[in-house]
């Protein structure tokens with residue numbers, strides 16, 4: 001089985017004028033391709049910080065990280081950008097939609113970023129499949145400010161998976177959704193895992209959803 005993530009964090013420090021906090025002390029994570037992993041833990045334990053590190057959004061920590069077989073400290077900026085757009089799908093709490101664009105254009109943004117190195121083969125089919133699965137066709141022409149919180153969450157989710165990334169990092173992807181839409185999102189995540197062997201890493205406070213993953217990792221707040 002291919003090891004896709006090999007992360008060893010000594011510590012992640014946040015400094016502010018008044019205080020300094022240290023999280024993820026001696027934290028290790030190894031993930032094989034196609035695993036479904038849930039991350040749970042109390043507020044402030046470092047779940048979102050961990051996703052930022054895994055997704056190469058934060059490289060400012062003490063530790064070592066090999067992703068897709070490459071030590072990440074040796075990646076060039078252009079490769080980092082390409083991986084973040086094409087190989088890693090982000091559904092993060094702060095993933096904002098661009099208010100001046102329609103939902104459709106927001107979801108298609110990753111295609112635009114990728115156009116320099118990937119022609120649009122299969123883009124229309126991918127877009128159509130995702131839109132049908134999440135049932136958001138009726139909001140495609142709306143702007144984000146005209147959507148409900150749940151509709152925006154589904155649009156963010158669609159944008160995160162549209163490139164069929166190898167890893168999906170989802171931070172509370174179902175938090176603002178009703179039961180029906182929650183189930184729709186979880187079903188889609190797991191069907192991508194089954195069909196494309198996508199590795200799924202989900203931060204959630206919902207133990208029912210966590211337990212449907214292959215492995216549940218409990219993060220504890222640093223003492």
Ligand SMILES: Nc1ncnc2c1ncn2[C@@H]1O[C@H](COP(=O)(O)OP(=O)(O)OP(=O)(O)O)[C@@H](O)[C@H]1O
Nearest residue numbers: 014015016021023042043044045046047048049050
């Ligand atoms: N940019 C930042 N600057 C300073 N401190 C930060 C920053 N981001 C996070 N922290 C602190 O780091 C700790 C971990 O935060 P993080 O958001 O990773 O936790 P979490 O487990 O995801 O929490 P929650 O479940 O509430 O979303 C918290 O104490 C938080 O206040």
